[in-house]
Amino acid sequence: MLLKIHPENPSFRQILKVVEALKRGGVIIYPSDTVYALGCDISQPKAVEKLARIKGVKLEKSHFSFICYDLSHLSDYTRQVDTPTYKLMKKNLPGPFTFILNANSNVPKLFKSKKKTVGIRIPNNNIAREIVKELGNPVVSTSIHDMDKIIDYTTDPEIIYEEYKDKVDLIVNGGYGNNMPSTIVDCTADEPKILREGLGELIF
Secondary structure, X not given: OEEEOOXXXXXXXXXXXXXXXXXXXXXXXXXXXXXXXXXXXXXXXXXXXXXXXXXXXXXXHOOOEEEXXXXXXXXXXXXXOOHHHHHXXXXXXXXXXXXXXXXXOHHXXXXXOXXXXXEEEOOOOHHHHHHHHHHOOOEEEEEOOOOOOOOOOOOOXXXXXXXXXXXXXXXXXXXXXXXXXXXXXXXXXXXXXXEEOOOOOOOO
């Protein structure tokens, strides 16, 4: 199912349709402030496993991000975040960044692994944030890579639909996506370190 949602003013009714699909254990494709992404409800273990299968990775080796509405869910999945890191995140979020933080004991259980870190995202995208807000907990997420070896990411939701309509439960058409991923910032050591230069320019 391809569901068109206005990127600036998402309809509450349409957002609820997406949330219902997630609560049923569905996997969705949705827009962010960077590239289109696959996502599922963090509280649905079977959906997290399905997400890994679609992505073609082993769950215990996956590098999925947690999409949050704001920083209020941090302590659910991360160890205590120090003040400088919190201030850095506060300054740059919502925005095109993935912050790598030390995970607490909830994360290894979810991924059936000894995962010690977690990537946190708060995208500057109304559709993504409203979905997470109404769901009430984070969405486990991973970028969609293009099958083409030249292009990294598919930006056209219609093309994404053709490719994924039989693999996922719902695809949100929120207009053309970006073709550059988020900037990844590792905050697990004393000083933050940029692991991947993406769309976001970090403000210190």
